[in-house]
Amino acid sequence: MTAGKRNTAQLQALDAAHHLHPFTDHRDLGGRGTRIIERASGVYLWDSEGNKLLDGMAGLWCVNIGYGRRELADAAHRQMLELPYYNSFFQCTHPPAVELASAIAEQAPAHMNRVFFTGSGSEANDTVLRMVRRYWDLQGQPQRKTVISRINGYHGSTVAGASLGGMSAMHEQGDLPIPGIVHIPQPYWYGEGGDMDEGEFGLWAARQLEQKILELGVDRVAAFIAEPIQGAGGVIVPPATYWPEIQRIVDQYGILLVVDEVICGFGRTGEWFGSQYYGIRPDLMPIAKGMTSGYLPMGGVIVGDRVASCLIDQGGEFFHGYTYSGHPVAAAVGLENLRILREEGIVDYAREQAAPYLQQKIAALAEHPLVGQVRGVGMLGALELVRDKRTRERFPGKGAAGTLCRDLCIRNGLVMRAVGDTLIMSPPLVIQPQEIDELFDKAWRTLNMAA
Ligand code: PLP
Numbered sequence: 016m017t018a019g020k021r022n023t024a025q026l027q028a029l030d031a032a033h034h035l036h037p038f039t040d041h042r043d044l045g046g047r048g049t050r051i052i053e054r055a056s057g058v059y060l061w062d063s064e065g066n067k068l069l070d071g072m073a074g075l076w077c078v079n080i081g082y083g084r085r086e087l088a089d090a091a092h093r094q095m096l097e098l099p100y101y102n103s104f105f106q107c108t109h110p111p112a113v114e115l116a117s118a119i120a121e122q123a124p125a126h127m128n129r130v131f132f133t134g135s136g137s138e139a140n141d142t143v144l145r146m147v148r149r150y151w152d153l154q155g156q157p158q159r160k161t162v163i164s165r166i167n168g169y170h171g172s173t174v175a176g177a178s179l180g181g182m183s184a185m186h187e188q189g190d191l192p193i194p195g196i197v198h199i200p201q202p203y204w205y206g207e208g209g210d211m212d213e214g215e216f217g218l219w220a221a222r223q224l225e226q227k228i229l230e231l232g233v234d235r236v237a238a239f240i241a242e243p244i245q246g247a248g249g250v251i252v253p254p255a256t257y258w259p260e261i262q263r264i265v266d267q268y269g270i271l272l273v274v275d276e277v278i279c280g281f282g283r284t285g286e287w288f289g290s291q292y293y294g295i296r297p298d299l300m301p302i303a304k305g306m307t308s309g310y311l312p313m314g315g316v317i318v319g320d321r322v323a324s325c326l327i328d329q330g331g332e333f334f335h336g337y338t339y340s341g342h343p344v345a346a347a348v349g350l351e352n353l354r355i356l357r358e359e360g361i362v363d364y365a366r367e368q369a370a371p372y373l374q375q376k377i378a379a380l381a382e383h384p385l386v387g388q389v390r391g392v393g394m395l396g397a398l399e400l401v402r403d404k405r406t407r408e409r410f411p412g413k414g415a416a417g418t419l420c421r422d423l424c425i426r427n428g429l430v431m432r433a434v435g436d437t438l439i440m441s442p443p444l445v446i447q448p449q450e451i452d453e454l455f456d457k458a459w460r461t462l463n464m465a466a
Pocket of ligand 1 (some may be wrong): 040135136137138169170171173176242246247276277278303304314377
């Protein structure tokens, strides 16, 4: 089998010699070598050995419209010929950035009307940190610098992104978090709820925010940041009591609410944004991934009127921006992606058809002896594996059961991700019922092999 001009073994050898992979223990690549994904269509991937895999993760939670949409390639091609690059600094802009900002504002909650463009979700969260501090400076409260975040949240890999995130493994490498970022417990009832019922635990977890605000002093707290549903942390769906209580607390103390929509945005929950699913009112929403369905890198921050009017009316220059903020080709692709999502009714399809069916199938997996809890909202799902369903006893060897199942999934032609012993899924929104059947047939087969 060939991959381009070189065969699989040659590519693997070059990869082993020259490629430093993100989030990878390279010693794990020693045995069979890196899997080389060559092409994709719809919800399927093909590797260089000819294996066909159902992509239960939409790449990295991003290929919302599915693979192989020629319209996006055509939009990129047209834009590259017309204007491959120009910036939106220095009193300039270009049509794709303007059109995309306005299309996103149209789709966003009514009080959010501006978009600041970045190259990724991590850069979006760097922007968030700078923006909230700038906002409080302009409000005459420069001491309000601290951002409260959550343990096991994920907000990216840059220094600010990893600091805002609550991944201890990331913090341990590189002396993070940076000062001015503190973390509170996550709303992870199944793992950390103790004797509390789910609703009670949701209130308890939300009130950790209030407690932290009071401990630090309200006049030192700039913002609270969280994902609507923690994705990389293991698809942690908060109890129904959680978000309304968070909203009450941020309103009461007047701190900014940042809702990280990098995964949940652009239809993943069955609504355009996770904030709309939970009925919450963010001041800032970092976005990326589904914004271009991953066809080109792009991110941004959707900025609510409270912050935007302050930055614009009182701000002077905000010394922040990226060479590729609003890159014309990425913006043209984003615009075409948005057109497809809207005109083909993909978010409605996800909400009304795909998600109810997917969630029904996830719920059925709760019967499997290895599955302690199933979780899911919209087109997100998780299966938490335990040794003993009754006592919630974990398997020995942290994450070993998850890794085993993930690898068995691949053997069965399915891509799922393992976060510790939790298997997670986030398929393209366009997945069809018979493909959902196939996904779950493969998941059941995998769990039966592992049992
Ligand atoms: N925020 C969330 C919620 C994410 O899930 C991610 C990536 O997975 C990021 C931010 C970082 O985005 P990126 O990898 O594009 O920098």
